[in-house]
Amino acid sequence: MSAAPLKGLKVLDLSRVLAGPWCTQLLADLGADVIKIERPGAGDDTRHWGPPWHEHEGTRVAAYFLAANRGKKSVALDFSSKNGAAVVRKMAAEADVLVENYKVGGLAKYGLDAASLREANPKLIYASVTGFGQDGPYAARAGYDYIVQAMGGMMSLTGLPDEMENGGPLRVGVAIADIFTGMYTTSAILASLHEREKTGEGAHIDMALFDTQLAVLANQASNALVSGHDPGRQGNSHPNIVPYQPFMAADQPLIIAVGNDGQFARLAKLCGHPEWVSDERFATNAARVANREAIVAKVGAVIADAPAAHWMEKLLEAGIPAGPINSVSQALGDPQARHRGALQQRGEGALGEVPMVGSPIRLDGARADARLAPPALGEHTDEVLARYCDADTLAALKASGVTS
Template sequence: MNNPLEGIKVLDLSRVLAGPWCTQLLADLGAEVIKIERPGAGDDTRHWGPPWHGEGEDRVAAYFLSCNRGKKSAAIDFGQPEGAALVSKLAEQSDVVIENFKVGGLQKFGLDPKSLRAANPRLIYASITGFGQDGPYADRAGYDYIIQGIGGLMSITGLPDGLPGGGPMRVGVAVVDLFTGLYTCVAILAALYQRERTGEGVHIDMALFDTQLAMLANQASNALISGKDPPRQGNTHPNIVPYQPFDAADQPIIIAVGNDRQFARLAEMCGHPEWTRDDRFASNAARVAHREEMVRLVAQAIAQKPAAEWLEQLEAAGIPAGPINRISQALGDVQAQHRQMVRTLAGIPLVGSPVRMDGARADSDLPPPALGEHTDEVLAGLGVAADEAARLRAEGAVG
């Protein structure tokens, strides 16, 4: 296994998804991640089931398992002064702290960036909030669903108004949280590199709202350049035609024509090479302008043969195409199996890391932790004696 971040210690004060997604990636890359959780309760997502893994009091929600591989769990109540002192001491030994509390929410515990960086100037402190550390919305809570709405993503997702089922729709996975976790990880890696030159850490300010706007990519650029809001287009592409699902004789397939050379091959396969000589279809810009007619003609041709036959021919022609799989089909696909994207840790089936370096997977072998599984280990690392740990546990400062 590749461990490029071996020796880096991360103190994870985050919960739910954006922060844990970031710290899981850091753990996969070899960092030691200590996840601080509330005694007796833990990360909220431990209870976001069904589905569950395990039974009774030991059961844990699949949601939690998806984003907490590779971490150690220490149950410490930093709402108590002694618990806060323990977390502060851990921060002194850490390279990175990640938190996703409301702006200023950790200051009363002495766990804010100013306090922790004063004791450890090399500390990289990453804050994840809904709207950032400043601005008129800074005090608002941020949830992926809300950000998808206010950030414009839902306005371009779903079927157009007027069609059955038309209207704004959220994406089927919490993409804003996930993208924010990824952007935060990138910022942390950059800060670690910068620290090698300056000797000092930084305070990273990440906002779900900012990330949502950034990830609009070409759609935001389309709006800025044209002065018009992009419409909802369902499964079609705003800038490329044909680039959407088509119904073959037995089931739908996706055909994604990315350039005029691919279109010429598709036209030949459909039995209409003359399309390339038709001014309405000869270029992508023309096909976008005549989208309705182009899609109608391609759809008529695709409907004549079964999906498997089309997919074989499209692959041979170098035209991107594929089926519309259910998640179980995608996870069981021969390519997913070859790449070993599904793995089992301590009897728990998980999706593995997509990162590979020199052929080696960057993927932690440490399964998602039980609540407080590593509390004693973490306390021992701070020099807390066994009898002192027992007293702290009895008083509820640790679990």
């Protein structure tokens, strides 16, 4: 059985690509009824961001789209037309939540802006997701994750130092600004729903990828503010903890993550060098950070003498955090991933059986997994619009190309 605490919540999803869809997918996982409005004939941009492709009975959709759109019903509706916008306004009048990620002011010409829709439905929680927010000198700019990772400091921290071979800034391997913005937007929506219970009023939520990227710099932002110096790129080592990085065993690398002095004492003993603990250069984490190269070289020399499997067994037995560096396929096939049911197959939709990673949320032991697989474009158009249009109106919308 799936946990569905948001069952009955009506969410209108006007967002595309990743940050907004990630938010609405999470709401769907928690049981909300999410209606995704897409352009007839084209749909969400990410439907076309392939290869790789998922294909079923002549329908092809990019794997990227599948990652962020489970649990939703797709309605193909052109709201740039007068009649299409009128239908969306009808839907918004009954919705609890609307999520959009158009440029600032971009929906006002269709009467789909926050002020217009909240005037008609004061309980509506309207979440706007943009690159730089609803105000400020960059508000009019389009915002993409890659640009925001660069502008927001993340790339300055990711990669090897300039002086090393292949040194230079790198983006994180997933769209971290988008994903975190989606998560923060979900949190803001849930908080607004709680407040609405007390006041009866909705809210206009203003979420920006740039703001979120700054927030999730976390300890690195704090390091810069406290020290007055920019943190540098350190590759796979940690700026504040040592040893906390990959070490090359005799056959392959593994991560050893020593988080406190007790763990370091056990590592020193395991390495056959208990005297490291009494060496003033290594006795505390602060001392190890100051003498990083020396202690990393010592640990590395020992680890190189035996295979990774040997060290994994010994490290875990000693209570020292450690793990392999898995490929994506190895991670998805890991025994822990299989036990937790991370990898799922959904086959009830028009796209056939779709492989996906399920929700990580468990509530009282029940999984918070959306019931529906990602939808084909317009898969639910007739079903959903029948709630808002009579048969003649729906036929006219189809005839004019407003819907399909």
